[in-house]
Amino acid sequence: MKRTTVSIILLLLLIGFAASSQDFFLLPHNFYVKKGDKLNLHLLSGNEFKPENEFQFATAKATKFMLYEGSKKTDLSKSGNSADSSLLTYTLQNSGLALFELVREDETESERNKFLRNLESEGLDKMAEDAKASSQQYFVEKYHRYVKTLIAVDKANGKDFDKPLGEDYEIIIQQNPYKAAYGDDVTAQVLFKGKPIKDAVVIQYVRTINGTIVPLKLITDSSGLVFFKLSREGVYMISSTHVEPSQDKKADYESWSATFTFAFSNTEDEPNTYREFGFGNKH
Template sequence: MKYTCTFLLFLFVISAFTASAQSSYLLPEKFYLQKGEKLELHLLQSEDFNKQSDLKYLPAKTAKFILLQGKKPVDLKPMAKDTGKVVLSYNSPEAGTTLIDLVSTTEANEMSRSKFLRGLDEDDPDKIADKVKSSNQLYYKEKFTTYMKTLFINEKDGGSAFTKPLGDDYEIVIQQNPYKFNYGDDLSALVLFKGKPAVAAEVDMFVKTADGNTFPQKLSSDASGLIYFKLSREGIYILRSKHFEISKDKSADFESWRTTYTFAFSSNNELPNTYREFGLGNKH
């Protein structure tokens, strides 16, 4: 099968639990690579659909940056660029379905009590807000780690290495290859926290279509840590989730783990191939 569809950068609403929060994600310029093409990878951060920024790659904050296709992962850290645009230019990888995983750490981020509560009120499964409201503390520190995955194909859609957990503290593991599936097919993904199924984990899914529309859906993992969703529209898919706990580290009050996952789906492999055609403007 020939893959001719090219996807350039586009933007999702991927705020953590509030519209003012920001999330980071990986996005290749092309999810469908042809023979001999380079992989151009971007690291993005966003608040909403109208505001986006390229996120500079920070080697000192990068715990892991790998490409996984076969049995042995490729370490991408020596090849990465500390720029705010293309963070990686990688000569055409082996043919097949390819996963990239980047883990980024941060120091504790201090914020006011009111700002911290605004970020919790919308979605607070661990009832952190109740603990904050009962306290007189004025400022809080949050320490967080971000786990980013993106799945693309080069020439063909073979391989299943991406269906295996990578050992990240918080990760989403897609169980089937979306590039082999058809419109309306069901997919499942496993949500893991520190190697164990995350029960009742809330996962947001967004689909960005070629006409510029975005379709959100809220998912929740079952007792086995699995979420289920359909390939209901052609476009770019993003899954994102966040886990929050009271920190055991004295350098912060709370700790969070944030995970995002991007991939593309097209039933006929012929979607618009420019950033502008997705209704977002030609930034790059």
């Protein structure tokens, strides 16, 4: 039943690709899988949790691609490409929590208004105001993307998913959402070059089965922490971006962004009414 709800969410997410945008995020075809299952993993980009592009491994520009199962680490960059549009098709061999991570680096040139909109959509109002003061019509941005997704294989047991991976910019969640109940709190921490970053803008999205996207803007405290509740069933994404003027003369700005996706389902036993997903009392 969890398989069905999360798969329907994915189907809704995969509709209507158009143009590139700022957020990159990993999305498995199913967040609840069994040992021995083949997992299809997607790398998507889009604004406000609305996918606009999908990338195969050949176009992902990945500098690192890893699977973490507790203390076990698997380098997925040598796993071969998926035959379809997925980033990866992988047979899961261990039970428990599995954390996928991809690091992507590139640079892009954006038209002035698009660049300003991207800054504003990430809540970077001060940086947007500074950019508006410039007469430039195009901005070159050097970016670093750190994307994670957490899934449950058979059981939601596992550890080390809440440990830093040593990236320049990353989001860590401190509770296991697959063992949580409706209304439980989740604490997320944002680290920049290994240290908690204060006053970072964090956008927490949840996308329900009927396609409703609910965003919540948060600001990190002095320990780099933000707090939110699991208030709806669906797919969650935590997103944060840090932008600075570039020290590289070939670029105007340098950005570091991180996303973390996972699913939350409040009901363990069938039947499930799907009421929250807009299907009334259908089972």
